[in-house]
Amino acid sequence: MAEAAVHPAEPEDIDQIARIQVETWRAAYTSLLPEEVLAGLDQAEIAEVWQETVKQGNATVYVATEGTWTVGFCAAGPAPDTEIADVDGKLPEDADMVGVIATLLVEPRWGRRGHGGRLLATAASGLRAIGLSRGVVWVPENDDVSIAFYERAGWERDGMVRTLDAGGRPLREIRLTGELNLRLT
Template identity: 75%
Template sequence: MRTAEPGDTHDIARIQVETWQTAYADLLPREVLDSLDAEEIARIWELTMAGGDATVYVATEGPFTVGFCAAGPAPEEEVADVDGTVPDDAATTGMVGTLLVEPRWGRRGHGGRLLATAAQAMREAGSTRGVVWVPENDDVSIAFYERAGWERDGMVRTLDADGQALREIRLTGDLDFRLT
């Protein structure tokens, strides 16, 4: 595990495209998945790494970059209740924006190590808990966060995925992970 560097953005984009096209084939319209542009995604990750609040971490196995995680302070709108009420701990809530491991490298502990690395950094930055939004039908990711001790907090949002509704649920928990 290490903090991503500018030269990692093409691998990060490749992992995002391959993982979405595999893991989200039943969740997102085929047109959306087919239109993913790895070069554009790499440029977005370059901007994120250059000036965003999130820190990006990469998982490697041998010479290969096999996964990544972006995490940092949670924007207030990501932790607010359905009525817009911001919780008392909003200023100390971190957020996992993305955590993906390329499917062929799955089940080797990379996701858990990425999550633990991000959690440690969020704790060191003063966060006391974390949140993540996951597609409601992504049973694998939901189970992963639940094994880490995070729970569904009842919040649901619906995103527009090229005319198709994509419902996401929010999970939250402390940053002392218990991966089992």
């Protein structure tokens, strides 16, 4: 087995991050997103967004590799109020101690090899290093694999649900939360 690692994203990682997002969404989200949305994903446009995030975004982007292959990525940073407020807009008492996992994707063909766990552990460590103690993540409510992944890390559903417009189709997401001292099992 080739060596697996995680490192903060560099500008030369951007094209691979965009490729992973497009390929993973097209493979894993066919039941969640309309076909025209998936077909319309523009890798070059997505790369521009990630370029800005890596250069000056509020999140830190991490990249997972196995040997010479880039196999996944994660973006994490302090949680904006909109990510942690309750249904009435009220913030939790620990709002200034909460980070968000904005995205965590591993190409399906590289799944079940520990890359997701390494990415989450590295992101959690980075969030702890800036003084945060709890994290949140929003996951499509029908994405059983991702929900189970976060639950194995000790995170729990907190009862919050939101509905996004996914190309004219509603996409319901649930929020999970947990301590940043992970217990990956």
